[in-house]
Amino acid sequence: MAESIATYIALPGTTAEAMQHWHDVFGGELQILRYGDNPMPGMPFDPDPQAVAHATLVTDAGIIAGADAMPDGHDYAVQGTAYSLLYTTDTPDQARTYLQRLVEGGGREAMPFARAPWGGWYGQVFDRFGVMWAFSCAGE
Structure with missing residues (x-):
């Protein structure tokens, strides 16, 4: 496999909806893995089974990857940043x-x-x- 670099975005519980929207806009191949799809014992938190653990959208232009933000008590803004x-x-x-x-x-x-x-x-x-x-x- 060749080396590559991709954008990785952590959204506040909206990753599945965002990835589907971007797939509708840009096309490509979308894969979404939710925590409930592949339980991972020993996680440092108890994830919502419907939360996105990892998603990728592979387009002709590149790759966007992401997941729902970790429940660490921080509410990071998306809009209004250098993001x-x-x-x-x-x-x-x-x-x-x-x-x-x-x-x-x-x-x-x-x-x-x-x-x-x-x-x-x-x-x-x-x-x-x-x-x-x-x-x-x-x-x-």
């Missing part, structure tokens, strides 16, 4: 399609998709889970 994903597309129309799907799925535009100072295209949207998606394209 974001950059998706580079081949064409501006492809980026516009993804941006539109994320907005139609309950997200909101953060920065209009337009020509960037460096000559390409760039825009941002926050999806309904608070994850900021930045889209970039070299140009038409």
Whole structure:
């Protein structure tokens, strides 16, 4: 197996819904493993059997992995942090399609998709889970 690197996101109990939404937007192969699917004795906490232990969405552009956040007493914010994903597309129309799907799925535009100072295209949207998606394209 070749080396790779993937984004890993821990969401507050919404990982299954988020991964399914991203699968609907970007396509690819989605796998979700819940704690109840494969009980793991000796865990330092008693997980909800429906909570996501590990999920992967493999797309042509890359891999997004994640799980429901650990019950450690911390409530980490997603939106309003430096937490974001950059998706580079081949064409501006492809980026516009993804941006539109994320907005139609309950997200909101953060920065209009337009020509960037460096000559390409760039825009941002926050999806309904608070994850900021930045889209970039070299140009038409």
